[in-house]
Amino acid sequence: MGKLLIVGSVAFDDIETPFGKSDKILGGAGTFISLAASQFKVESAVVSVVGDDFPQSYLDLLTERNIDISGIDIVKGGKTFYWKGKYHNDLNSRDTIITELNTLADFNPIVPDNFKTAEVVMLGNLHPNIQMGVINQMEERPKLIILDTMNFWMNHTWDELVAVIKYIDVITINDEEARQMTNEYSLVKAAAKIQEMGPKYVVIKKGEHGALLFHKEHIFFAPALPLEDVFDPTGAGDTFAGGFAGHLAETKNISFESMKNAIIHGSNLASFCVERFGTERMVELQKHEVDKRLIQFRELTQFNIELT
Amino acid sequence: MGKLLIVGSVAFDDIETPFGKSDKILGGAGTFISLAASQFKVESAVVSVVGDDFPQSYLDLLTERNIDISGIDIVKGGKTFYWKGKYHNDLNSRDTIITELNTLADFNPIVPDNFKTAEVVMLGNLHPNIQMGVINQMEERPKLIILDTMNFWMNHTWDELVAVIKYIDVITINDEEARQMTNEYSLVKAAAKIQEMGPKYVVIKKGEHGALLFHKEHIFFAPALPLEDVFDPTGAGDTFAGGFAGHLAETKNISFESMKNAIIHGSNLASFCVERFGTERMVELQKHEVDKRLIQFRELTQFNIELT
Numbered sequence: 001m002g003k004l005l006i007v008g009s010v011a012f013d014d015i016e017t018p019f020g021k022s023d024k025i026l027g028g029a030g031t032f033i034s035l036a037a038s039q040f041k042v043e044s045a046v047v048s049v050v051g052d053d054f055p056q057s058y059l060d061l062l063t064e065r066n067i068d069i070s071g072i073d074i075v076k077g078g079k080t081f082y083w084k085g086k087y088h089n090d091l092n093s094r095d096t097i098i099t100e101l102n103t104l105a106d107f108n109p110i111v112p113d114n115f116k117t118a119e120v121v122m123l124g125n126l127h128p129n130i131q132m133g134v135i136n137q138m139e140e141r142p143k144l145i146i147l148d149t150m151n152f153w154m155n156h157t158w159d160e161l162v163a164v165i166k167y168i169d170v171i172t173i174n175d176e177e178a179r180q181m182t183n184e185y186s187l188v189k190a191a192a193k194i195q196e197m198g199p200k201y202v203v204i205k206k207g208e209h210g211a212l213l214f215h216k217e218h219i220f221f222a223p224a225l226p227l228e229d230v231f232d233p234t235g236a237g238d239t240f241a242g243g244f245a246g247h248l249a250e251t252k253n254i255s256f257e258s259m260k261n262a263i264i265h266g267s268n269l270a271s272f273c274v275e276r277f278g279t280e281r282m283v284e285l286q287k288h289e290v291d292k293r294l295i296q297f298r299e300l301t302q303f304n305i306e307l308t
Numbered sequence: 309m310g311k312l313l314i315v316g317s318v319a320f321d322d323i324e325t326p327f328g329k330s331d332k333i334l335g336g337a338g339t340f341i342s343l344a345a346s347q348f349k350v351e352s353a354v355v356s357v358v359g360d361d362f363p364q365s366y367l368d369l370l371t372e373r374n375i376d377i378s379g380i381d382i383v384k385g386g387k388t389f390y391w392k393g394k395y396h397n398d399l400n401s402r403d404t405i406i407t408e409l410n411t412l413a414d415f416n417p418i419v420p421d422n423f424k425t426a427e428v429v430m431l432g433n434l435h436p437n438i439q440m441g442v443i444n445q446m447e448e449r450p451k452l453i454i455l456d457t458m459n460f461w462m463n464h465t466w467d468e469l470v471a472v473i474k475y476i477d478v479i480t481i482n483d484e485e486a487r488q489m490t491n492e493y494s495l496v497k498a499a500a501k502i503q504e505m506g507p508k509y510v511v512i513k514k515g516e517h518g519a520l521l522f523h524k525e526h527i528f529f530a531p532a533l534p535l536e537d538v539f540d541p542t543g544a545g546d547t548f549a550g551g552f553a554g555h556l557a558e559t560k561n562i563s564f565e566s567m568k569n570a571i572i573h574g575s576n577l578a579s580f581c582v583e584r585f586g587t588e589r590m591v592e593l594q595k596h597e598v599d600k601r602l603i604q605f606r607e608l609t610q611f612n613i614e615l616t
Binding site: 186206229230260264265300301302305 | 572
């Protein structure tokens with residue numbers, strides 16, 4: 001059992017999909033990552049910031065799942081990060097209606113002492129300087145640093161992003177962002193260029209079209225599990241990252257073979273996340289459900305061709 | 309070794325991609341299907357029609373690969389079906405610039421006597437009445453009838469399409485067509501509805517995003533092999549279908565497990581097709597290249613998670 005340090009927003013989401021409205025509910029990358037990672041035998045801590053408008057019940061929900069929240073700064077008189085978004089009919093795109101950074105605007109992450117030696121660090125989607133600030137607080141070089149980012153940081157903080165990804169092992173981004181980052185349409189070429197920038201492993205998330213893992217000449221692919229209904233895609237990418245990081249922290253095995261399994265675990269957990277609004281499905285998720293769906297993943301992808 | 313009867317256009321294609329122009333070259337669904345199937349130990353015949361403007365060298369190219377062309381009607385004074393298209397920059401969409409049906413407009417398929425007992429019939433994308441006309445000529449019910457179609461026939465010959473798919477076993481269509489056909493966005497729901505219309509197996513082609521096979525509660529998925537460059541997608545879907553049909557005709561095993569392998573073989577061959585203009589890559593393709601890429605498919609998709 002390894003230690004996993006998670007940095008990311010803990011927030012309020014307000015979501016509208018073609019199937020309904022959520023009102024103001026628990027959200028944030030740090031939340032989704034840590035809930036997914038809690039499915040594994042890991043000691044995990046989440047570093048984040050909220051205002052004192054953030055309900056104790058949401059914090060308890062994390063604590064009950066053995067997620068160390070001593071690194072969540074509760075700012076007196078502050079307000080919690082709030083995002084309101086509306087998905088289009090195909091659920092593949094969305095409009096942001098409101099973004100209130102609130103306490104997240106001045107977020108200064110403080111890594112709890114007992115997590116400064118964590119084997120795995122998962123840097124959720126945040127300003128690259130905040131991500132770098134966390135790396136700098138580690139007592140020793142973690143076995144694995146995973147970083148998630150998005151086009152917003154490429155557009156506004158390119159130099160800072162380039163600086164931090166030199167120090168990481170795995171980057172997770174979506175297909176459009178990989179193309180934007182490298183000016184290459186081919187994801188094979190894009191992943192090769194990104195590896196030259198630092199990360200030895202590149203994970204490209206394609207949403208309903210699955211995820212790709214690149215390392216040198218090796219490529220692994222996991223599909224998204226075909227579902228009868230997708231209800232709300234919010235948090236699916238972070239849940240994927242949390243499952244990926246959680247498996248690697250549990251096994252402390254960062255070989256390519258182990259990362260393949262981590263990609264499957266991440267895809268598996270993401271398939272639950274999208275079945276309900278926000279974190280609803282993840283907070284009630286049981287191990288037997290997770291295992292059952294892993295068998296479905298196996299049936300979905302495994303074949304046996306003998307070469308003659 | 310089984311017999312495979314293929315029905316489909318044998319044609320001239322004229323292709324423009326962001327990488328160049330092909331001029332008038334060999335194309336057509338029947339051509340791509342039969343070239344892909346020729347990679348397997350099968351006796352195959354293609355039923356089609358061309359004009360006497362069609363070069364003998366193109367016919368020889370099929371004959372040299374043991375494809376029986378006695379069912380290709382060469383119409384004296386007639387002109388061969390001609391399609392000219394231009395792909396957009398991302399290669400995911402294209403504009404048709406010219407379609408001249410020519411001899412294909414009055415195509416009356418005649419199944420060669422020695423293929424009226426073929427185990428597998430692959431009905432390429434054509435008017436559903438032509439597809440039905442072929443089924444009616446079979447002496448006995450084939451072990452497996454596979455049908456490919458497209459949105460054009462859904463829009464213009466819906467009743468005829470519904471009539472023919474009652475008699476088939478496997479339908480291959482793309483994701484948008486599956487949605488159009490059923491008014492369901494979820495491919496899981498769409499595939500279930502299509503199975504109610506006749507075909508016990510539904511193959512949904514998603515281009516660069518792979519292919520799905522549905523049968524009752526079973527789902528299998530094969531990705532497209534990630535490539536550095538895609539040069540020309542023309543014929544990829546037909547090559548996929550030819551590989552699928554070819555494997556099933558070779559093994560005469562139509563179990564779900566065998567169909568999984570057929571999906572992989574189809575995806576594998578399609579990955580070669582797109583590397584050059586038209587049939588260029590397929591006509592020079594060697595078994596050792598095919599086998600090597602099957603190993604890549606295995607590495608791309610196979611994992612080993614032990615459930616605890």
